[in-house]
Structure formats: C-alpha cells, structure tokens
Amino acid sequence: MEGVDYLRDERKKSEFDVEAMKVAWAGSREAFQVSDRMAKLVANDPVFEKFSKPTLGRKEMFKNTLRKAAYAWKLINDLHLTEEEAKWLRHYIDEPNYTDLQWEMFVPALEGQGSEEQKRKWLPLAQTMQIIGTYAQTELAHGSNVQGLETTATFDHETDQFVIHSPTLTSSKWWPGGMAKVATHAIVYARLIIDGHFYGVHGFIVQLRSLEDHSTLPGITVGDIGMKFGHGAYNTMDNGVLRFDRVRIPRNQMLMRVSQVTKEGKYVQSDVPRQLAYGTMVSVRQTIVSDASKALSRAVCIATRYSAIRRQFGSHDGGPETQVIDYKTQQSRLFPLLASAFAFRFVSEWLKSLQTDVKQRLEAKDFSTLPEAHACTAGLKSLTTAATADGIEECRKLCGGHGYLISSGLPELYAYYVPACTYEGENVVMMLQVARFLVKTVSEMSYKQPVGTADYLGRMAPLMHNNCDVQTAEDWLNPSAIVKAFETRAVRMIVDCSQRIAKFENQEEGFAELSTDLVEASLAHCQLIVVSTFIQRLKQEIPGKGVKQSLEVLCYVYALYLLHKHQGDFLATGYLTSKQASLANDQLKTLYSKVRPNAIALVDSFNHTDHYLSSVLGRYDGNVYPKLYEAARKDPLNDSDIADGINQYVQPILKQKLHLAKL
Numbered sequence: 001m002e003g004v005d006y007l008r009d010e011r012k013k014s015e016f017d018v019e020a021m022k023v024a025w026a027g028s029r030e031a032f033q034v035s036d037r038m039a040k041l042v043a044n045d046p047v048f049e050k051f052s053k054p055t056l057g058r059k060e061m062f063k064n065t066l067r068k069a070a071y072a073w074k075l076i077n078d079l080h081l082t083e084e085e086a087k088w089l090r091h092y093i094d095e096p097n098y099t100d101l102q103w104e105m106f107v108p109a110l111e112g113q114g115s116e117e118q119k120r121k122w123l124p125l126a127q128t129m130q131i132i133g134t135y136a137q138t139e140l141a142h143g144s145n146v147q148g149l150e151t152t153a154t155f156d157h158e159t160d161q162f163v164i165h166s167p168t169l170t171s172s173k174w175w176p177g178g179m180a181k182v183a184t185h186a187i188v189y190a191r192l193i194i195d196g197h198f199y200g201v202h203g204f205i206v207q208l209r210s211l212e213d214h215s216t217l218p219g220i221t222v223g224d225i226g227m228k229f230g231h232g233a234y235n236t237m238d239n240g241v242l243r244f245d246r247v248r249i250p251r252n253q254m255l256m257r258v259s260q261v262t263k264e265g266k267y268v269q270s271d272v273p274r275q276l277a278y279g280t281m282v283s284v285r286q287t288i289v290s291d292a293s294k295a296l297s298r299a300v301c302i303a304t305r306y307s308a309i310r311r312q313f314g315s316h317d318g319g320p321e322t323q324v325i326d327y328k329t330q331q332s333r334l335f336p337l338l339a340s341a342f343a344f345r346f347v348s349e350w351l352k353s354l355q356t357d358v359k360q361r362l363e364a365k366d367f368s369t370l371p372e373a374h375a376c377t378a379g380l381k382s383l384t385t386a387a388t389a390d391g392i393e394e395c396r397k398l399c400g401g402h403g404y405l406i407s408s409g410l411p412e413l414y415a416y417y418v419p420a421c422t423y424e425g426e427n428v429v430m431m432l433q434v435a436r437f438l439v440k441t442v443s444e445m446s447y448k449q450p451v452g453t454a455d456y457l458g459r460m461a462p463l464m465h466n467n468c469d470v471q472t473a474e475d476w477l478n479p480s481a482i483v484k485a486f487e488t489r490a491v492r493m494i495v496d497c498s499q500r501i502a503k504f505e506n507q508e509e510g511f512a513e514l515s516t517d518l519v520e521a522s523l524a525h526c527q528l529i530v531v532s533t534f535i536q537r538l539k540q541e542i543p544g545k546g547v548k549q550s551l552e553v554l555c556y557v558y559a560l561y562l563l564h565k566h567q568g569d570f571l572a573t574g575y576l577t578s579k580q581a582s583l584a585n586d587q588l589k590t591l592y593s594k595v596r597p598n599a600i601a602l603v604d605s606f607n608h609t610d611h612y613l614s615s616v617l618g619r620y621d622g623n624v625y626p627k628l629y630e631a632a633r634k635d636p637l638n639d640s641d642i643a644d645g646i647n648q649y650v651q652p653i654l655k656q657k658l659h660l661a662k663l
C-alpha cells in the first residue's frame, strides 16, 4: 500500500460530514465559498507558483514578489473582486509584501485616526493604490514603549508646517514593512512639540518617495534592514530603516481625529480618549488572532496527513508497520494542536464581533468597553501567536526527519510565523496589559460591576470558596464543570496577585515585583475566554451530520489538555484535588481515541489547497515518497554530477592523500 491508499482509507473512517464541517470552520456558507474560490484562483494560476522560492537570491525573491503583487492587483481590478475576496486572494498568495502594510495598517490607520476631511483626501488615494503606505512606529531603540519614541514633529508657526526630524541614530525608524523600497508614504509616529512643549506621540502622514520616479525625497534616508530569520519566509518583505533630516509637512498631515493642532499652534484634545490613537494596533491584533488559526491549521494539516502515512515499528509476520498517528504519544502532541486550531478560529470570530460592537459604540461616543477590547485583543494576540509558533515547531518534530526539509513546508512556515510573537505588541508586554486591566477591575469592584469577559470576577465570593465536584472521568464531559474550573483558577490567581500588590506601599513597584505571576494570571484569564467561546459556539446551531459532536470532542480536548498542562495552577489554587486532575487526564486519553478516526477528515475541513500548504508531506493525495524523491532531484545541487567547486576544492585534497600514501 502507498500513502495514497492510506489517506483514502482514513477518509472512509470519518464519522461526520466534511463539507458541512468546512462551512463551520469558515463561519458561513458564503465565507466558505469566497475563500474556496480565491484559494482555487491562486492555486490554478502559474504566476503564483512558489516552489522555486527557496532557491532564489534576495533580489530575485523580492522582485518576484513585486511581480505577484502587481498581478494580484490587476486581478482584483479586472475581476472586480470585493474587499473580502481581495483579502483572501492576498492571503493565499502567501508571500509577505508591502500590500500587507497598505491594507492591514496604512488604510486602517487613516480610517481610524484621520479626521473626516483627511479621510476624504487620503483614503481614495490609498484604496486605489495611487499612494502606497506603511506604518512607521518602531525605532531602533524603542518598539514596545511607544511613549519613548524619539522622532520629533515640531510645529513651525511661520510656515504652518511640522518639521519631522530624527535627532539621534536610535530615533531611526526600524522595521516597518514595505518601507525600504516600495512605500511612497508612511504614517510616522513622532513626539509632537509645540513651542518647546511635548504633547505626546502622534501619527503624521509623510511622503517618502516621488510618485513620478520613486526616488527618495530630499531629507529622507531610507533602506532595508537586512535579511531576516528563515531564507524565503519573511525576506520577500522590505522591512526598512528611515531617517528624517528636518522634513517639512503641512500641518493638516497630522492625523487629527483624536487631537488637533490649530493654525495658531493650539493643541486641542477631542472628547475621545487618547488611546484611540492606538486603534490601528487593536484592529491588527484581531487580524493576527485570525491569522494564528490559519497558520496553525496549516501545520496541523501537514503533520496529521503525514502521521497517517508514516509507519514505524510494530510489524508482525511481515504485515504493515504501525501508522505513527496510532501512537498515543503522537496523538497527545498532535490532537491538542488540532483542537487549538479550531479554538483559535472560533475565538477570532468572536473577537471580530466584539470589535464591531466596540466600533459602533465609539461612533456613539460610548468608550466604556474600550479597556476590555484592548485587554482581549492584546491577550488573545499573545496567547494564540505563542501557541501557534510553538505548535508549528511541534508539528515539524512530529514529522521526524522529513519535517526539517524545506519541501515539508514547515521550516518556512515557522520562520514566517514566529515574528507574530513580537510584532504588533511583544507577547509578554501584551500579557502585562491584560494584567493591568484585571488588577484595575478588581480594585474598582466595590463601586463598579465587572462586565463582559471579566464578569466572572464579579462572582468572586462563590468562586473563591467552592470546590470541584467531579467524581468520575465522565463528569469532565460537562461544559459547566469545565468553565467553573477555569473561572476559579483565573479568579484565584488574579485575586492572589492583587492582594499581594496591595501590600506594597508603591503599587507600581508591587506590579513590577509580581509581573511573572501576573503574566500567568493573565494567561489563565485568556484561556478562560478561549474555552468559554468554544463552548458558547457549540450552543449555536451547527448543521451537518456529526459536525457538532466532533466539535464537542475537540472542545473537550482543548479544555482538558490545558487543564492537564497547567495542572500546577489548578492544584495550587486549591479548586481541584490531584485525583480530579488525574481523572481529567484519563478523560483526555479517551477523547484522543474519539478524534483518531476523524483526524484526516478534520484537517480536510480546513480546505487548504496543496498550493497553500506547499508541503510534500501534507499533500491531499498522500503521494508522499515519490514526490519527496522528485523534489529532492530538483535541487540545484543535482543539476550536474560533479558540482561546482569539487574540482577546485575537493579533488586537490584527494590527490594530496594519494601523494602521501606513496611516501
């Protein structure tokens, strides 16, 4: 039997309707159809071929990506693609490039932080790509600490302009994507200075390059920051360094939704919170949560298909060896990741709806839910990216030696993905933001009832004193037992930290001293959100034979896997006994055996094309070994029998040996 037959047999074992599961994964039939159409469009167009990428040099790779981006833009226009379709098209092309910054950061920053007048002027230019923009916030010496940025924007009364300047080497903008070679404009974050007074960090629209010949404008120095981790992964992107030598821009190019500077040089703060200036980061963090489920599902799809094909040991009387997916250890590493991909998918959908709600409230000048939205996006960004980056690496190991080959698709995926733990808010820094929100919520509870994702803190009294009543492994198959366990663990960890901080004379000092515990408490809070969202999703109607049941199994796997992994927390907070923790682990093993027959069908439900997976190990048809062999033969080193350099550097050594032998 070959891999092809193995996967065919596996698909026959499935206990649910795969087509219906595809819809559940996508969110709706319409969402499925859009993404499916775009996936196929990209997969079937030779322009988007990407197997040759690993063998290209930096310049060729960069040019090749520009070519694809230009072609994609042509398709978007020629085919009159909707915004949603265009997003999926870019997603499936699967090469980071300047358009990510244009659509995920530059346009949202204009939309969220521009005044109505500014939006009227700049948005049409950006949306039709007559200008190409980037988001230039991070500097050589400051990324996380936005208030510590050094670039200055000094108001000049006489000319009604701002003077943008890089006063030090460390103030050089450093990292923005698309900035080195492509972007014509940037939203530059700088310290606003009027008459020697500092008014905080604000965004300014600055032109970097001529729209005529693309040359840099006077006063601007811009370039690439150099190659990044993983050859092909992120090096298609021209992350840049940028310096300003007293570059002048008109006053009306400061983004003026949140605060304005008048012609007279007066600083006016609108009636909206200053944190709205961070709004672009909040919206992109939500996109990053959604991207996490895509990246993790991709790695899990590869590792699951390959685990069903790969066989090692266990052959009796000449029969076939054991599929590695049947080893309990393989299942205990793989299935929680499969469940996590679904969990992240559903939490990202929920986060999107939370943001829509916040947006509507902001328009009605209701800012009450902003801190919670910030904490949720920051925390979930941190949780999902960390788990996804680790998960991709685990999937690589699950594929044994072949996982280390570029043709497995996993090394490049990891290298592309891992900076998500850093960009758009370093993960620990983000968890500390969640901690601030939680500690503040607890401290205000005497006069303010917590709401939304923090509402369980309002039920503190019972949660502080209850004990878990699980008696058998079966008892863990109960959503309310699970939610209660996660709520209790989170509440007790948060309250413990809050009480210990309160003992410090200086609260900031207490916060800093307890920051490692606070990060753990924040993680507990975020895990509760993901688990509860999964459970809530299952309360909705989910059509299709066996679909809901399979998702229920995955939901329990996700929750009980976390419970097992963090059982130290659950035990230390005194809610569970070690017996109850061990029953959860027993149940987890039973659940793995329920996932097993459905594993291949579950990863088929992601609807990933072979083009998108770009993995010989994860091929839909399972024809792994012949294709691995074929891919290896195509390596440039195999172009000739005697490689370049052999005659020059190897043969002389061999000849020298002969000479020595004669002596």
Ligand SMILES: CCCCCCCC/C=C\CCCCCCCC(=O)SCCNC(=O)CCNC(=O)[C@H](O)C(C)(C)COP(=O)(O)OP(=O)(O)OC[C@H]1O[C@@H](n2cnc3c(N)ncnc32)[C@H](O)[C@@H]1OP(=O)(O)O
Binding pocket: 087, 088, 091, 100, 101, 104, 135, 137, 138, 143, 144, 145, 146, 147, 177, 275, 276, 278, 279, 281, 282, 284, 287, 288, 291, 370, 371, 374, 422, 423, 424, 425, 426, 429, 433, 436, 437, 440
């Ligand atoms: C369908 C297909 C889809 C395809 C998918 C494609 C996916 C591709 C995705 C994407 C493509 C783009 C590729 C990557 C691009 C990467 C771009 C970048 O990396 S841009 C740089 C990011 N930089 C950071 O994130 C800095 C992190 N630092 C910060 O955010 C702040 O400095 C922070 C939060 C750490 C501290 O802020 P403070 O300096 O003002 O300090 P404090 O005093 O702590 O905050 C004041 C108050 O403001 C609140 N706050 C802070 N941030 C807030 C926010 N964002 N919203 C609301 N409140 C906020 C705080 O909670 C605090 O509240 P209280 O006073 O305690 O009540």
Ligand SMILES: Cc1cc2nc3c(=O)[nH]c(=O)nc-3n(C[C@H](O)[C@H](O)[C@H](O)COP(=O)(O)OP(=O)(O)OC[C@H]3O[C@@H](n4cnc5c(N)ncnc54)[C@H](O)[C@@H]3O)c2cc1C
Binding pocket: 101, 135, 136, 137, 138, 141, 142, 143, 144, 145, 174, 175, 176, 177, 234, 239, 419, 422, 423, 424, 425, 426, 427, 428, 429, 432
């Ligand atoms: C691929 C990539 C693309 C990027 N694209 C862009 C872009 O388009 N535009 C842009 O403006 N920026 C971009 N960035 C920059 C990115 O946003 C920053 O790197 C990120 O915000 C982290 O900041 P930092 O580099 O200053 O890390 P640092 O803050 O220096 O982190 C270093 C270490 O310090 C720790 N640390 C920092 N502060 C604290 C604290 N208060 N408490 C405890 N620990 C702390 C962190 O946890 C971390 O371990 C990009 C970065 C990458 C890698």
